[in-house]
Amino acid sequence: MTNKVMPTLDKTEVRLMKGNEALAEAALRAGMQAYFGYPITPQSEVIEYLMAEQPKHKNCVVLQAESEVAAINMVFGASGAGARVMISSSGPGISLMQEGISYMASAQLPCLIVNVQRGGPGLGTIQPSQGDYFQATKGGGHGDYRLIVLAPGSVQEMADFVFEGFRLAEKYRTPALILTDGALGQMMEKVSLPPLGSLPYPDTPWATMGKKPGEKRHIITSLFMQPEEMEEVNMTLQKKYRLIEETEVRYEEFGVDDADVLLVAFGLVARICQKAMQQARARGLKVGLLRPITLFPFPEKRIAELSARVASVLTVEMNAGQMLEDVRLAVEGRCPVHFKGRMGGMIPSPDEVLEAIEAIAEKHNVELQR
């Protein structure tokens, strides 16, 4: 069963593509008007693909910046000038962008940021990871702000969420982020794509495009020197985030109705968990899976509901337990919350997850072979 609320796009073409390329192609088809980036593994295919395709899309600027710092500030300028803009990177580059992202959240500028995660901290590894969950969902840069965070679980969703990311960013005038990983970026799968022009452009009366005679000038700023004014801006932002929490939560669930053990996992790991769940069910274990699609807003209400019905929750991530904290906050002690994680570029196998499920089943005397 799925509960994902996604606008349906008319798909007209099927291709076999790498995740990164599907994302780049989707951005062009979504009518992206500017992309700024800096190469970093495992997502350099995004800028490479865009550079190669750019001649077919004369209305889209594709520019390799001198750094991620410069790139995000180019995004700031282009977005402030009313353009639909995307930027992509991985861990170290996303870290460098944080000041600019904070500025954009404050100045209420839309853009789509893509983080194809690799293992960290530090220079880390180029292998896939989910170690940037905290950075993506809790703010990342300075000040009280949130990003809309979408977590694709397939190459198809790498493409679909570009449309959704742009749409949400523009609807709420805030940066949205696609949090994916090196495996999804590099793997090849079948992907259906909509035609060019599937996403209408929003009105941007606030953009700096030149002051029209008789009209007021436009100012894009994140500076509000008077504390009263700054608090006002903060209240506006918080109101927006609450509205997003009320209206934009997306998740997908499988076999939760009779589940004793509820798996919670996002992105690639949710697919691994689906496999583990099948294996567990074949052994008679009642296991369900909830996959958050939006990491902010987080499906905390649904997790809270389910936690009242299941015997325990198992969160599986490619990190040391980051979403785990949000799951615990949602569960609020209604049942035990367990964790299985691999770090530093290691991907948990379905067998490992199954083992963890079995250990929990035993611990809580969940009946085997029912």
Next chain:
Amino acid sequence: MDLPPITNGFELVYQKPQTLTETPMHYCPGCGHGVVHRVLMEVIDEMGLQDRTIGVAPVGCSVFAYEYMNIDVQEAAHGRASAVATGIKRVLPDRVVFSYQGDGDLAAIGTAETIHTVNRGENILMLFINNGVYGMTGGQMAPTTLLGMKTTTSPYGRETSLAGYPLKITELLAQLPGSYYVTRQAAHTAAAVRKLKKAVQLSLQYQLLNKGTCFIEVVSNCPSGWKMTPTESNKWLEANMFPIYPLGDLKTPAQPMN
């Protein structure tokens, strides 16, 4: 008793351009920032560019430039004005775009953006106000601070073994093929202002012709940071800043550098 207005019988020959707002400027008395704002906005008004110009303000004393400039403005992060200007100009190539930055903003934290913006030959005007200190944060040392000059972070005078040399970034930028017109001006006397105005006019004309980056350094003062009266600061400017940062064109279309 009603007195007739003292302007009766006079001709109006000079007034505040409509490209400046009514907001009183917050700059310290004698500071060059206000003069440069005025010159820039006057040219934009005279060239009829108000409706198609987008400015980028820095982080520094001129962070509030948008309060005074009656045009569309974006306020950039510290050092990133030229990257923001790049973003604007790339998506709106038919607009006139300028960045306005201090020496800390342009030549310290934003050095990479500065060099690469010029190196790409972005079709913008970059205005660089070199007052030798960080005015906004209280007069700390800047990359352009003169040797021996006392600031709050070089209290015994700038000394090379600790802090290196005054950075002549304008000379550096003139070497880059992406720069089309590079000049160093001042704004402390009427004559200097006239020359500065000419440089701004030329730069915007070149931008309209898509010639590449135009870069104007304005060697300016910071009476507060320098702990001087406005008059003293202007004298000090001539005696100490000009020898290190000599005024004049560094690169013109007639005399491009190799």
